[in-house]
Amino acid sequence: MKGRAPKSSWSAAELAILKHLVRLSVPHGVDYQRATFLLEGRTADEIKKRCACIRDLERRKERRRESAALEARARAQDAHSPKSVMAYASGGQLHPAVVWVSTTCDDIQPIEL
Numbered sequence: 001m002k003g004r005a006p007k008s009s010w011s012a013a014e015l016a017i018l019k020h021l022v023r024l025s026v027p028h029g030v031d032y033q034r035a036t037f038l039l040e041g042r043t044a045d046e047i048k049k050r051c052a053c054i055r056d057l058e059r060r061k062e063r064r065r066e067s068a069a070l071e072a073r074a075r076a077q078d079a080h081s082p083k084s085v086m087a088y089a090s091g092g093q094l095h096p097a098v099v100w101v102s103t104t105c106d107d108i109q110p111i112e113l
Contacts (some may be wrong), residue, residue: 010050014039017048022054 010018017038021030030051032044039047 008046014042015050015054018050019054022051022058062072 018035020094021035021038025031032051035047036042036044104110
């Protein structure tokens, strides 16, 4: 079984150029062969792999932002709902619409097996 290839190191300037190329070429895709003229010493395959990594990272970040926004919206809706268990006012008081009723033994029915 072959081992992994050594991890390539990219300078900040090279990464900035690639990120710019990826943003500019959204509908068409990056021409990796032409990008080799901008990044001397890099092959088209290396550029293609790094561009794929950049795109994947941006997609993951976007998904995280979207899911965080959805969770925040859901929490905000739940907090304003009078039926919410998490509807506490400041000072540890229950929401005014929630009424606390203590249970009694009459409330609990016997278990029938």
